[in-house]
Amino acid sequence: MDLFRDTHIDFMKYRKIWIVVSLAVLVAGLIAIFYHGKLNVGIDFAGGTQLTIKFQEQPDVDRLRTLVAQAGFEDAQIQRFGDEDAHEVMIKTPLVEGGEEGSREQIVQALAAEYGGEGGQGLDLNEAGAPAISSLLTQADPEGLREPGADDFAAAEAGSHYAGVAEAILEARREVGLFNAWEEIGRVPGVTPNVLSTLRSQAHLSDFAVLAVENVGPLIGQELRRRGILAVVLSLVGMLIYIWIRFELRYGVGALMATIHDVLICLGIYAWAGFEFNLTTIAAFLTLVGYSVNDTVVVFDRVRENLQKNRRLPLVDIMNQSLNQTLSRTVLTSGTTLLAVGTLLLYGGDVLRGFAFVLTIGILVGTYSSIYIASPFALLWEQVFGAEARQKKSSAKAA
Amino acid sequence: MNRNLMWRGIIILAVVAFAVLSGWPPGEEINLGLDLRGGMHLVLDVEVEDALRAETERNMQRLVRELGDAGVPGVAGERLSDTSFVLTGIEPEQMQTLESWAEDELVPNTWRFDREGDRVLFELTAAERNQIETLAVTQALTTIRNRIDQYGVAEPVIQRVGLDDTRILVQLPGVDDPERVRNLIKSTAFLEFKLVDYPMGGRSAASREEILAHYNGRLPDNVEIGEEVRRDEQGQVTGRQYYALQKETVITGRDLRTARPSQGQYGDPVVSFSLNAEGARRFGDVTGENVGRGLAIVLDEQVVSAPNIRSRISDSGQIEGRFTLREVEDLSMTLRSGALPAGITYLEERTVGPSLGRDSIQQGLRAGLIGGGLVVLAMLFVYKLAGINAVVALVLDVILVFGALGMFNATLTLPGIAGIILTIGMAVDANVLVFERIKEELRVGRTVKSAVDSGFGKALSSILDANVTTLIAALFLFQFGSGPIKGFAVTLSIGIFASVFTAVFVSRFLFDLYLSRRQRVEKLSI
Numbered sequence A: 001m002d003l004f005r006d007t008h009i010d011f012m013k014y015r016k017i018w019i020v021v022s023l024a025v026l027v028a029g030l031i032a033i034f035y036h037g038k039l040n041v042g043i044d045f046a047g048g049t050q051l052t053i054k055f056q057e058q059p060d061v062d063r064l065r066t067l068v069a070q071a072g073f074e075d076a077q078i079q080r081f082g083d084e085d086a087h088e089v090m091i092k093t094p095l096v097e098g099g100e101e102g103s104r105e106q107i108v109q110a111l112a113a114e115y116g117g118e119g120g121q122g123l124d125l126n127e128a129g130a131p132a133i134s135s136l137l138t139q140a141d142p143e144g145l146r147e148p149g150a151d152d153f154a155a156a157e158a159g160s161h162y163a164g165v166a167e168a169i170l171e172a173r174r175e176v177g178l179f180n181a182w183e184e185i186g187r188v189p190g191v192t193p194n195v196l197s198t199l200r201s202q203a204h205l206s207d208f209a210v211l212a213v214e215n216v217g218p219l220i221g222q223e224l225r226r227r228g229i230l231a232v233v234l235s236l237v238g239m240l241i242y243i244w245i246r247f248e249l250r251y252g253v254g255a256l257m258a259t260i261h262d263v264l265i266c267l268g269i270y271a272w273a274g275f276e277f278n279l280t281t282i283a284a285f286l287t288l289v290g291y292s293v294n295d296t297v298v299v300f301d302r303v304r305e306n307l308q309k310n311r312r313l314p315l316v317d318i319m320n321q322s323l324n325q326t327l328s329r330t331v332l333t334s335g336t337t338l339l340a341v342g343t344l345l346l347y348g349g350d351v352l353r354g355f356a357f358v359l360t361i362g363i364l365v366g367t368y369s370s371i372y373i374a375s376p377f378a379l380l381w382e383q384v385f386g387a388e389a390r391q392k393k394s395s396a397k398a399a
Numbered sequence B: 001m002n003r004n005l006m007w008r009g010i011i012i013l014a015v016v017a018f019a020v021l022s023g024w025p026p027g028e029e030i031n032l033g034l035d036l037r038g039g040m041h042l043v044l045d046v047e048v049e050d051a052l053r054a055e056t057e058r059n060m061q062r063l064v065r066e067l068g069d070a071g072v073p074g075v076a077g078e079r080l081s082d083t084s085f086v087l088t089g090i091e092p093e094q095m096q097t098l099e100s101w102a103e104d105e106l107v108p109n110t111w112r113f114d115r116e117g118d119r120v121l122f123e124l125t126a127a128e129r130n131q132i133e134t135l136a137v138t139q140a141l142t143t144i145r146n147r148i149d150q151y152g153v154a155e156p157v158i159q160r161v162g163l164d165d166t167r168i169l170v171q172l173p174g175v176d177d178p179e180r181v182r183n184l185i186k187s188t189a190f191l192e193f194k195l196v197d198y199p200m201g202g203r204s205a206a207s208r209e210e211i212l213a214h215y216n217g218r219l220p221d222n223v224e225i226g227e228e229v230r231r232d233e234q235g236q237v238t239g240r241q242y243y244a245l246q247k248e249t250v251i252t253g254r255d256l257r258t259a260r261p262s263q264g265q266y267g268d269p270v271v272s273f274s275l276n277a278e279g280a281r282r283f284g285d286v287t288g289e290n291v292g293r294g295l296a297i298v299l300d301e302q303v304v305s306a307p308n309i310r311s312r313i314s315d316s317g318q319i320e321g322r323f324t325l326r327e328v329e330d331l332s333m334t335l336r337s338g339a340l341p342a343g344i345t346y347l348e349e350r351t352v353g354p355s356l357g358r359d360s361i362q363q364g365l366r367a368g369l370i371g372g373g374l375v376v377l378a379m380l381f382v383y384k385l386a387g388i389n390a391v392v393a394l395v396l397d398v399i400l401v402f403g404a405l406g407m408f409n410a411t412l413t414l415p416g417i418a419g420i421i422l423t424i425g426m427a428v429d430a431n432v433l434v435f436e437r438i439k440e441e442l443r444v445g446r447t448v449k450s451a452v453d454s455g456f457g458k459a460l461s462s463i464l465d466a467n468v469t470t471l472i473a474a475l476f477l478f479q480f481g482s483g484p485i486k487g488f489a490v491t492l493s494i495g496i497f498a499s500v501f502t503a504v505f506v507s508r509f510l511f512d513l514y515l516s517r518r519q520r521v522e523k524l525s526i
Helices: A015-033 A061-070 A104-115 A130-140 A156-176 A182-186 A193-202 A218-246 A249-272 A279-309 A315-347 A353-385 A387-398 B003-023 B048-069 B092-105 B126-151 B178-186 B208-214 B277-289 B325-337 B354-407 B414-444 B448-480 B483-516
Strands: A048-055 A077-081 A088-093 A208-216 B039-047 B076-079 B084-088 B111-116 B119-124 B157-161 B167-173 B191-198 B223-231 B237-246 B256-263 B269-275 B295-299 B302-305 B316-319 B343-352
Touching: A015 A249, A015 A353, A048 A104, A061 A077, A061 A088, A061 A104, A104 A208, A130 A156, A130 A193, A130 B325, A156 A182, A156 B354, A182 A193, A208 A218, A208 B354, A218 A249, A218 A279, A218 B343, A218 B448, A249 A279, A249 A353, A279 A315, A279 A353, A279 B414, A279 B448, A279 B483, A315 A353, A315 B354, A315 B414, A353 B414, B003 B354, B003 B483, B039 B048, B039 B126, B039 B178, B048 B076, B048 B084, B048 B092, B048 B119, B048 B126, B092 B111, B092 B119, B119 B126, B126 B157, B126 B167, B126 B178, B126 B325, B178 B325, B178 B343, B208 B237, B223 B302, B237 B295, B237 B302, B256 B325, B269 B277, B269 B325, B343 B354, B354 B414, B354 B483, B414 B448, B414 B483, B448 B483
Parallel strands: none
Antiparallel strands: A048 A088, A048 A208, A077 A088, A208 B343, B039 B167, B039 B343, B076 B084, B084 B119, B111 B119, B157 B167, B191 B237, B191 B295, B223 B237, B256 B269, B269 B316, B295 B302
16 A cells, blocks of 8 residues: 655745744644643653552542641642552652651651551551561461460461461552452462451551652752753754764754754643653653654765755755655654553553653654654755855855 | 565665564563652762761770770860860870870871860861762662662662762562561661660669669769660560660671571560671680670660670670561571661652552553554544545554663653653644645646655655754753653654655655655545
8 A cells, every 4th residue: 555655845935934923833832831821840850759559439638638738748749649549649749848858757657647457456357468467467376376384485386377268368458459348368379368357357458558669868859850852962962963973964953853852842831731751751752852853864865966966956955855756664664662651641541641742743743843843854954054045145246 | 566665665664673672572672660650769968967977986985995005094075066076184285195196196187286275176187078978878879789789679779869969879670568678778787785784684774773773873984875766566565674774885786797587585576696707706706705784786786686695605696575477587687797887767758569560561561552543543444545545654653662762771650651642643744734735736737746745845844844844842851851751852852853764765765655656646545
């Protein structure tokens, strides 16, 4: 199937209009970055704590906000995370003076007061590790496995039996993240009614579990910022140098303009959509830059080839020809990559959503810019600074 | 089939087989990052100032005492900073004695001292300071390793970050109760046994004032006040008791030979310890001479309990104090591993529970399969039979990526999975470049064979140019990114190399294979 056989679209004809349109969108994008008042910077760069917490039932976000504020964190960000029925919440608190170790402890304490479950003392089976559960069972010995008179808790047979039971309980918990009811524990292999009743009397089930904690102190935050910026700057420089070596300056300028255009527009849309700006975002943008330059390079490669074949034709026409010839490839490659990242956006889960978003928008914008921005700019550069222009000037002077 | 073709086929099969061996089964061969496996990532800072301060204090006390023995009594010491102290109250005629004594006794190049009138200022040299700091970090490293060892984590990573940094990186996969591990690593566990000067018989005072009153308002130089905080089962404070303790320690945690959880006389959890030879001797002497006095067990400068010495105790004993079972286990572990030489701050922590990690893997796999499936369909739809060529290349790409991950022992992270999915989308690019060229050549009127040849030839420079820029981005991401991002850079880079290889070598091979079997090919399904 031939997608675009022998097209003769005059891409360059309205290039001045397209440049203006792009500039307008770009400015809109820049303004959009500050649509929410400030950039939503993640803890990677701003420092702070981020907790992912799972509840037995969907908690009232306002109630959570009050609890967290009472613990001393009024500007906490709280939002739902994951699927509807997962009852997961993400709580993000900014850096606090003198609190490098973050807000985890205070927040967990505040939540425990409200969601700690009945029977507040003793082991929390939604939080404890296998060794702790194993010790509890070995000491209580519900199956009566320990020999009477032994006072060593590591009594071999009893100890290893209960260690196995504890591990099974943990494995079940790893699957679901949170035990919602004692019956779930009762179903774990090795948990006999005796074991279950011991657990019920000596331990409890809290209504929430911390699934993930991320805490970045001020020192590390600073370093991550520095490294993020370095990565971006050095990559851009590296790519520029590469293009300069492989192609002439005018193409480098064209590619640079197209890339800047892509990044700024994507940045604007990303910020407007409210996504968080963290290390993964930088990775996404860098990849986008790589991809965008990639795209542009393929067109310029063709231009260079056509130039060698038809020295007579003016650059405008050669560019048009090249664009038409590479149109199939451009659309197809963008299409398949879009299929991949689009799937990631829809099915990839919350953690990667921002990443996939950048790439999806980026590919769309990047394809547009490879066609309507890169070449016109290269042409512009050539007209203003290029060999033809210099010739005209010198012949004008001579005349 | 001609020989050239055969060799190429063998090479391809060999590469694929190698990749499959390296990367299959993925569950076992491939390192999963913490964000997929679940676990803790901690960056700790060792507060070396603590160690410096302790050393300064220790030397000051020692100097004062030994000077007194050597004939310069009446000297008082005052610590000025973490690394300096001053001795005062020195008679002019004693100055000479002090200076020559200091020159003899102090290890050269450790302390500088200057006389200022009737004071002598001592300061740690830079060299010694570095020594102490390095030692503190190394000791902290060992202690933490011991504790983690005892807790039992598979494949932990515990190492210094950078050469002259005071930071330690700890990575513990598969931890189920991070709270406990966090506390375990951090607890200083500084154990001291001190004699109770007042009150006698194992009793305690209800307030500091009561103690001060006993000493007529002023504590003697060798006595300090210790506090015991009593809590109930919920951890709520129920009361505080005070003791006047003799500053000089009888034994410390270093004198322990072992410590383990046990049951006290009422069946409550206690730590049962035994002492090494030196410690046992000293312990025996002191307890023998002080029957009827209380012996305070001080942990991290808090009195845990102060039982009455009823008789001489030689080499073992119990520490009891209303502990829970878990506290007793943790205390035993930390006592066995030694006290931390300095405090620890957590600079960065990233802990992911295993359920989140599993969710991530599932979602990643799902997105990968769906995305891959869609791309395959697109390829077949657009390029028909030649599309199969692209599909084969795609499948090989994925196999090669997993193989390389397994072979290099690289870590697969969640962004790494995104990188693989991205590669799937971008990998077909190289194939598309070639196929479009071939179509063009066919349209111009070339024969099938020469169209394929020149198609591959002309597309090559485009393929290389195009992928270099993405590689540059991946390179810098690897250099400056954090763990998960490095994983992304790795899979992206491997993916690019793999896709160039498959597009240029494997696809070409498949085309040639197809063409070699047929006498005359008029049309190409492309």
